[in-house]
Amino acid sequence: MTMTNTAPAPTVWATLQANDAPALIDFLVNTFGFIKTAAYADGDQVAHAQLDWPEGGGIMLGSYKPDQEWSRRPGTAGMYVVTADPDALYAKVRAAGADIFRPITDQDYGNREFGVRDPEGNLWSFGHYRGEPHP
Template sequence: MTERKDSNIWPGLSYDDAIAARAWLKALGFEDGTLVQGDDGTAVHHSEMLWPEGGRVMVSTRGTETGSDFDTTPGSGQIYVVTADPDAVWQRARELGAQVVRDLADSDYGSRGFSIKDTEGNRWSFGTYAG
């Protein structure tokens, strides 16, 4: 695991299949971070996926003992990820067969990006706009 300290916002999402969600995020370019599982090895009580350009997202299994206080409704999450290379992430998303919400395009405010949905319906936007 990479040693670093992110002091920005860390969004959290809960999934019916958090292991599959972590694999999906890894295929998009996230890196494995902390992973705390239950004794059965399927429930994820706490985990972090690291974006190589900075930031992270927490992923847990919906309804776990520790995760239930932070459960999100399936498909209710909306995450924006800043990237210097949205074209590369777009290509990985297409290879995954991700459901496209908004095609890769340049915006009138100077960003280049796109939006997709993960396997449980959460919306992920990737773009160059960093504020």
């Protein structure tokens, strides 16, 4: 049996810049489970990378270049990522020794989530809440 994904391709992408983009890519892939779909680099300078989240969506990132128009200071982003099994991901992230700033907790609004700081200082929250349905 052939299975196809009928969900539309993501049309909104969060973007990050990093002081050490190759290290951040490795961290996001090895610790959280992102998939490195593309990376265009010249040595340790990453012009563009695409990391897909296995459950849908993803991020784009590159090396910090403060002299360019599209420049964001590293370590200032906050991301929320949906996962069907936050407990399993929490165990994986904890085993990797990541900087967990908020342990896994049930929220009043029904989400089960936890928070992690990446090596650049960005904040990541993972939970099963997928947002409210369209009206």
